[in-house]
Structures are given as C-alpha cells and as structure tokens.
Amino acid sequence: MQPFARFRFAATRPITADEVPDFLIEAPFRTHVVYDFPDLDTGELWKVVSSDRMWSWLPTVWGCRYPPGDPIGPGTVRDFQMYIHHWLIYAQREQILVWEAGERLVYTATDATLPFFGTWCEEYIVEPRAGGGSRLRWTMGVRVRFLGNVTLRFLTRPMQAVFRFGLRGLPRESGMGLSDVVEHRIGR
Structure with missing residues (x-):
C-alpha cells in the first residue's frame, strides 16, 4: 500500500499517452521551461530526471518512490x-x-492527497546541446478540479520563473551516486 493511500483524491481524468500532445497544448494551466546544463551530458541529466531523486534538492521535496525491483x-x-x-x-x-530511456519521460497523475488537481501531465525531454552539455525541455499541463477549463494562463510566466529557479539545483544530484541507483532501477 502506498503511503497516505486512504487520504487520496482520485484525479478527475488521468490522460492517456495518445492524449498527451493535445492536452499539453490545451490545458488551462500550461508551462514550458527550457533549461541548459552545459556541464552535464545527456546521460547524466537523464539519470537525475528519471531517478527517485528528481526535485529532491528542493527543501521540502522527498522525490519519487518507484516500486522496488x-x-x-x-x-x-x-x-x-x-x-x-x-x-x-x-x-x-x-x-x-x-x-524512452535517455530521452523522454511523460506521466499523468492518477490521485493526490490534496483535491485541487483534476488532470495533471508532465513531459521531460532530454537532448544534447549544440555547444556541449544537455538541454531539458519540461512541459506541465494541469486542469484544476474545481475550475474545469477556466484558463490559468496568466500564471504561466511567474511559474516559469519559479520552475527555472528550481531546476538550478539539478546538477548537484548528478554527483550523488545516482548511477548505481538508476542502473539498478531501470535494469541497465
């Protein structure tokens, strides 16, 4: 049983893989951040993005827990x-x-402990940078449960700034021994 499972609110409508492109364009709240990591190659960046440590460098985030084994x-x-x-x-x-190992990760939220997220989808694309290093293209789309299709696009710019700031800590995770964890988790 997942922690806090009895205190969860089901998503109003998780999306399918086929719906991702349209949803990420049409979501009432959508943000897209492109961030360059000149000192990380694509493999190093992917190890962080796909690991259980993604976002854990932020003060209150514990990260993702994958099913063991x-x-x-x-x-x-x-x-x-x-x-x-x-x-x-x-x-x-x-x-x-x-x-798509090393390149692309997309997920949808199926439930949460707070009721306001109705539909949630994120896409992470890792690609090489022309001058060396890597680039992360991250897109998030949300339809808030109680607001339906009321647009929240006015929040895009402020949230882009917040998310760009949050991504600044990602390179610290690259040197934290993730290769052993990720290789074990994804069977490489």
Whole structure:
C-alpha cells in the first residue's frame, strides 16, 4: 500500500499517452521551461530526471518512490511526495505513459492527497546541446478540479520563473551516486 493511500483524491481524468500532445497544448494551466546544463551530458541529466531523486534538492521535496525491483516503463506507477507543513504531506501517484530511456519521460497523475488537481501531465525531454552539455525541455499541463477549463494562463510566466529557479539545483544530484541507483532501477 502506498503511503497516505486512504487520504487520496482520485484525479478527475488521468490522460492517456495518445492524449498527451493535445492536452499539453490545451490545458488551462500550461508551462514550458527550457533549461541548459552545459556541464552535464545527456546521460547524466537523464539519470537525475528519471531517478527517485528528481526535485529532491528542493527543501521540502522527498522525490519519487518507484516500486522496488520492477523495471520502469510505460504503466509504472510511482509516488511523488513532499513535506508541506508538520501535519501536511503532499503525495501524488503518477503513472508513466511514455518512457524512452535517455530521452523522454511523460506521466499523468492518477490521485493526490490534496483535491485541487483534476488532470495533471508532465513531459521531460532530454537532448544534447549544440555547444556541449544537455538541454531539458519540461512541459506541465494541469486542469484544476474545481475550475474545469477556466484558463490559468496568466500564471504561466511567474511559474516559469519559479520552475527555472528550481531546476538550478539539478546538477548537484548528478554527483550523488545516482548511477548505481538508476542502473539498478531501470535494469541497465
């Protein structure tokens, strides 16, 4: 049983892999961040993006928990968790829709411990950078449960700034021994 499972709110409508392109364009809230990592090659960047440590460099984020021992790919369900306050832990169950090892990861949220996220999808694309290093293209789309299709696009620019700031800590995870964890997890 996943932690906090009895306190979860089902997503109003998780999306399918076929719906990803349209949803990420039409979602009422959508943000897209492109971030360059000149000192990380694509393999190093992918190891962080696909690991259980993604976002864990932020003060309140614990990261993702994958099922132990199972290969990771489309259909894998993982649990994202973060500490919000001494009595409030946010957890979101995520189902991987696309797993192109080394290049692309897409997931949809299936439930969460807070009721406001109705439909949630994120896409991470890792690619080489022309001058060396790597580039991350990250797109997130959300349809808030109680607002339906009310557009929240006015939040795009401020949230892009927040997410860009958050990605600055990613290179620290590259040197944290992730290769052993990731290789074990994805069966390389």
